[in-house]
Every structure is written in structure tokens, then in C-alpha cells.
Amino acid sequence: MWLGYRRRQILDPDEIFLDSRNLPSFNTQQFEGVIEKPIGKKAITIVLAVFFILALFFLGRLLYLQVVEGEVFAKRSNQNRLRQTLVFADRGIIYDRNGVPLAWNDPKREYIPTAGFSQILGYIGFPNELELKDKDFNPKEYIGKNGVENIFNDILMGAKGVKIEEINALGKIESDYVLKIAKPGESVAISIDSRVQAELYKIIKDLADEHGFSGGAAAIMDVTTGEVLALVSYPEFDSNIMASGDGAGIRQQLNDNRNLFLNRPVSGLYAPGSTMKLYIAIGALAENLISPTKTIVSTGQLVVPNPYHPESPSIFKDNKAHGAVDMKRALAVSSNVYFYTIGGGFGGQKGLGIKKIEKYSRLFGFGQKTGIELNAEEAGVIPNPEWKELNFNGEPWRLGDTYHTAIGQYGYLVTPLQVARAVAVIASDGLLFKPTLRARPTESRVAQKINIKSEDFQVIREGMRQTVTNGTAIVLNTSQVAVAAKSGTAQVGAGKSRINAWISGFFPYDQPRYSFVVVMENGPLSTNAGGGMVMRRLLDWMVVYAPEYLK
Incomplete structure (x- = not known):
């Protein structure tokens, strides 16, 4: 024991003389020369308590995510995996x-x-x-x-x-x-016949190129069903380019100054010219203003005295001096003087007047949309005193305005499809159709039955037939099919130096089946070509390639 005790009491000299002078020999960064002390029980207890609390927290969070939110996160996981x-x-x-x-x-x-x-x-x-x-x-x-x-x-x-x-x-x-x-x-x-549609478009394009027209529009409609057989607008955009997403091609079409996106038969507005004379005539018959056999003399102009300035009468020109013409002949030669007279009145002949002109225009579907299943259809304009007051700084309506309206000029604006529908009313003895692009529609497309006597419609049909046999639409006088028609020319542009050249009508004459309209747009005043030439070329083509439409 003594030896053990003595062994435990032996001291190293460095321990005896440890003081500040020998501290620099220690690496204090490694705790050399530092006397270690054991960690106390209290510190250990605190550390264990902290770890226990953290473990409880993480365990609770795990239980919450698994049990409470488990379904939500499972669904989210599936959504990340399944799209x-x-x-x-x-x-x-x-x-x-x-x-x-x-x-x-x-x-x-x-x-x-x-x-x-x-x-x-x-x-x-x-x-x-x-x-x-x-x-x-x-x-x-x-x-x-x-x-x-x-x-x-x-x-x-x-x-x-x-x-x-x-x-x-x-x-x-x-x-x-x-x-x-x-x-x-x-x-x-759809109701369109692709053969007729393609050929009619080609004819209009060719005629425009040949005679200097800027465009054209046409429609052919079944007068018994309202089906539209052809509906042409020239020029036009290209559907394949528009659907392709070709940005450069699309921009080129959008920037074309020829109005490629104007659907002329339903959205183009044109002065109808003499094609309106049909509806002035039937209005005068329906109102008993004139007998169809009564003649009115055309000397080439209608001279209306000016009571304030007798030396300066108002003069309204005819296309020529036609002499004495009755209603049928007036339609055939397109006498302006005749229609000035029955439209606005002159001398002893009473005229319809602007209110009745508007009444019969609307009765035949003008001034309103036709109801065809197409976008951006225009209603058109029927001029009247209210319209003039609104558009001409309060100016009053004058007799001359009625005269000009009676021959389809002044502010009168129509769409080609409206004209085709109105002609169909004459051909069908009074049925105003809502045109359709559906082939063989199951429901009736008759919008209205116009209450005008059959004999009055017959007078107009006979006048239209004379227009073809010996009048202004003689270009349509073919032995292949009997056609009834009314031509029209409306002067347009600055100085009235350009024209829109119309033809409207129906065929076959004896048993009407199809009405038609063609307007050649913005051509030179000197041209003798127009809608009539387009229809003649189409009818000649039909004889060979689509004869079923001529029977």
C-alpha cells in the first residue's frame, strides 16, 4: 500500500513549475496546456431534452403529413406522374x-x-x-x-x-x-354546285381582265327552295394560305388593296341602276297608278319647269329618245323618262312618290339583310327624306331626288344577293325567300308571300323577256334556254367616269327555276361588256357541262 501510495504522489517537475512563462510552448489552438474537466450531468440532461423535443416535433409532423394530408399529397403525386x-x-x-x-x-x-x-x-x-x-x-x-x-x-x-x-x-x-x-x-x-361556282368565277375574272373591271360578284338561286347554287366574289383571298399560318402570305393578302376579304355578294354595296326599275313598275301597277298598256313619250329627256327661274328648268336625261313606250317596252329599252314619270310623277301622270318607292323596295327585301348563313351581311340603303337630312347637313328632299331614286341612283345601295332574291320574287309569283347555303333544306325557306296580283307579276315577267329578245339584254337571247332579264348601269367614281354593269333575271322563262345576278365592278364608261356577257358565257358552258339546269 505504501508503495502504491508513494507512486501516486510522484509529481512531474513541469507540473510543479507550470506558470505563464512556459505557456508559449503550448499550441493553445489545440488546447495544449489546458486542464480538461468532465461534462456535468446537468448539461447532458439539457442536451437529451432538446433532442427529445425535436424528435417529438418531427414525429408529429410525419404523422400529420401521412395521416391528415396523406390523401392530398398522394393525389398531387399522381398528378405529377399522370398528365x-x-x-x-x-x-x-x-x-x-x-x-x-x-x-x-x-x-x-x-x-x-x-x-x-x-x-x-x-x-x-x-x-x-x-x-x-x-x-x-x-x-x-x-x-x-x-x-x-x-x-x-x-x-x-x-x-x-x-x-x-x-x-x-x-x-x-x-x-x-x-x-x-x-x-x-x-x-x-352545302347548296353550291362546285362546277358552276368555279366556272362562273373564271368567267368573271377573265371578263374583268379583258375589259378593265376591278372586280365582280354573282349569285344564282333556286326560286323554289331558296338554295344558293353559286355565290361568287372576285377577287378573293386564299383559304389554304389563311389556314396554313404562313405569316408572310397572310400579311400579303391582308395588305392587298383589292379588298380580297370583302364578300361582295353579301357585303358589297352597289348602286343598282336600272335593275330597280322592275320594282318601281310593279309598285305602280299594285297602286293602280298606270295601266301596263299606257304609253309615255320619251324625247330623250324630262324637262321640269323651274317656277323661280323659268330660264333654267331642271333636265333629267334618258339614255336616248325612245318615243312612246308602254311598261313592257320601257323595261326592255330601260327608258329613264318612263320611270321618272311613274316614280315621281309628271304632268298628268301621278307617281309613286318616295314613301311608296321605299315601301315597295322593302317589300321585295331591299334595305334589310337576306338572312343567308354568312357573316357581315349588309342591309343596304333606301334613300328617303330622313336619310338625306341626316347625311346632307339638313337639306330637304326634292323631286329630283325621287326621280334619281326611281332609276336606282342617288343614295340607293344594295347587295347582289338582295337583287337575286328580289328577282326570285317576280319569278315565283310573290315568294320572298331567305337564301340558304344548306343543300336540300328540310324546312321551308319562304320568309313571306307578297300580296300582289299574279297578272301584275306577269306584266313584269313579259317585260323582262322582251328585254332579252329585243332590248338591252339581247346578249342573253339564246336558243338553248329562254331567259328573262333586266340590265342596269350605275355611274360611279369621281366625275362619273366609271360604271358598275349589272344583269339580273331568271331562267327558264316558262317554268322559272333559277334567278341570277351579276355585277361587274368599276369598269370604264366606254365598255360595252358587263354582267350580261358573263351570264351568256355561263349559259353556253351549261349547255355542254351542266344541261340539267336549263331544262
Whole structure:
């Protein structure tokens, strides 16, 4: 024991003489020369308590995420792994009345490459902000932007489907399956005959190039059903370019100064000229203002005395001195003096007056939209005293204004389709149709039965027939089919140096089936070509390629 005790009491000399002088020999950064002390029990207890509290916190959070929020996070996880996407349906095919495809998917939307169909068919594109707001469209789906593509969009576009895609961590599709099958759009058959449409467009284009017209419009309508057989607007845009997304091509068409996007038959407004004389004549008959056999003498002008300045009478020109003409002959030669007289009155002959002119114009569908299934249709203008006061700084209506309105001038503006519909009323003995682009419609398209005597309509039809056999539309006098027509010329532009050249009518004469209208737009005053030449070329073509329409 003594030896053990003594061993424990032996001290190192450094321990005896440890003082500040030998501290620099220690590496204090490594705690050399520091006497260690054991950690107290209290410190250990505090550390263990902190770890225990942290463990409880993490355990509680784990339980919360697993039990309380487990379903939410499981759903979120699945959504991160499974992606739901829309499947857009194929659009329906657009056919003409004979089953010829005019628009189809291959795989993108394509249109018949033949010129003449774009204004009817329209094109597709992505919805704009207004369309997204108003309807349940997806920003990435194609919709009809105008024409048949637009008006029948709900039928053509079908119903969207839904597809589920499984995505891996790298964002790649591992698998997919269809949750809801997309339903393809239904096909639509329109009333247009693609053969007639294409040929009529070509004829109008060729005539415009030959005689200096800037454009043209035409319509052919079935006077028994209201179906539109052809509806031509020249020039036009290209549907395939508009649907392709070709920015440069689209900008070129939009910037073209020829109004490619104006659908002339329904949105173009033109002074109708002498084509309006048909409705002035039938109004005068319906009002018992004149007998169809009474003659009015045309010396080449109508001279209206000026009571304030007798030396300066008002003079209203005729196209020539026609002599004594009755109603049928007046229609055939298009005597302005005759229609000045029955329109505004002169001498002992009472005229319709502007209110009755407006009444019969509206009765035949002018001044209102036809109701065809197309966008941006115009109603037109029938001038009257209120219209003049509004547009001419309060000026009053004068007799001369009535005279000019009676021959389809002044502020009178119509669309070509309105003219085709009005002629159909004459051909059908009083049926005012709502024109349609649907082939073989199941519902009646008769909008109104006009209450005018059949014999009055017959007088007008006979006058139109004389116009073809020995009048201003003799160009249509063909042995292949009997045509009834009324021509018209309206001077336009600065100095009245340009013209719109009209023809309207129906065929066959004995059993009317189709009404027609053609207007050649903005041609030189000197030309002798116009709508009549267009229709003659079309009728000659029909004899060979579409004779069923001439029977």
C-alpha cells in the first residue's frame, strides 16, 4: 500500500513549475496546456431534452403529413406522374351539293385548290381573346373564322376527347390511354354546285381582265327552295394560305388593296341602276297608278319647269329618245323618262312618290339583310327624306331626288344577293325567300308571300323577256334556254367616269327555276361588256357541262 501510495504522489517537475512563462510552448489552438474537466450531468440532461423535443416535433409532423394530408399529397403525386391532355376532334368534311369535297383533313385542314371558293368556305384559325371569352374554346384548337367554317362550326368541330399520359422523372411519356374518345365533327353538304361556282368565277375574272373591271360578284338561286347554287366574289383571298399560318402570305393578302376579304355578294354595296326599275313598275301597277298598256313619250329627256327661274328648268336625261313606250317596252329599252314619270310623277301622270318607292323596295327585301348563313351581311340603303337630312347637313328632299331614286341612283345601295332574291320574287309569283347555303333544306325557306296580283307579276315577267329578245339584254337571247332579264348601269367614281354593269333575271322563262345576278365592278364608261356577257358565257358552258339546269 505504501508503495502504491508513494507512486501516486510522484509529481512531474513541469507540473510543479507550470506558470505563464512556459505557456508559449503550448499550441493553445489545440488546447495544449489546458486542464480538461468532465461534462456535468446537468448539461447532458439539457442536451437529451432538446433532442427529445425535436424528435417529438418531427414525429408529429410525419404523422400529420401521412395521416391528415396523406390523401392530398398522394393525389398531387399522381398528378405529377399522370398528365391529362385534350384530344381535338377532326373537323367534318365540307361537300358541295353533288358530294364533291371542298374542305377536308390531310392531316391538316385543306381546301379545294380551284379558285372561287374561299369567300364561301372561309378558313380556320386559333380563337382570339373575344372568342375565348364568349365560348368554351381552347386556345390551342382550330375554329372556323368565317364562311361555312364559321357558321357551321358547332357541327364541323365535333367534341373534344381526353387522354391520360404517364410521365417519368425525365418528363418523357411512358404510356398513355384514352379516357374519353374525341368525337369527329359531322360533315356538311352545302347548296353550291362546285362546277358552276368555279366556272362562273373564271368567267368573271377573265371578263374583268379583258375589259378593265376591278372586280365582280354573282349569285344564282333556286326560286323554289331558296338554295344558293353559286355565290361568287372576285377577287378573293386564299383559304389554304389563311389556314396554313404562313405569316408572310397572310400579311400579303391582308395588305392587298383589292379588298380580297370583302364578300361582295353579301357585303358589297352597289348602286343598282336600272335593275330597280322592275320594282318601281310593279309598285305602280299594285297602286293602280298606270295601266301596263299606257304609253309615255320619251324625247330623250324630262324637262321640269323651274317656277323661280323659268330660264333654267331642271333636265333629267334618258339614255336616248325612245318615243312612246308602254311598261313592257320601257323595261326592255330601260327608258329613264318612263320611270321618272311613274316614280315621281309628271304632268298628268301621278307617281309613286318616295314613301311608296321605299315601301315597295322593302317589300321585295331591299334595305334589310337576306338572312343567308354568312357573316357581315349588309342591309343596304333606301334613300328617303330622313336619310338625306341626316347625311346632307339638313337639306330637304326634292323631286329630283325621287326621280334619281326611281332609276336606282342617288343614295340607293344594295347587295347582289338582295337583287337575286328580289328577282326570285317576280319569278315565283310573290315568294320572298331567305337564301340558304344548306343543300336540300328540310324546312321551308319562304320568309313571306307578297300580296300582289299574279297578272301584275306577269306584266313584269313579259317585260323582262322582251328585254332579252329585243332590248338591252339581247346578249342573253339564246336558243338553248329562254331567259328573262333586266340590265342596269350605275355611274360611279369621281366625275362619273366609271360604271358598275349589272344583269339580273331568271331562267327558264316558262317554268322559272333559277334567278341570277351579276355585277361587274368599276369598269370604264366606254365598255360595252358587263354582267350580261358573263351570264351568256355561263349559259353556253351549261349547255355542254351542266344541261340539267336549263331544262
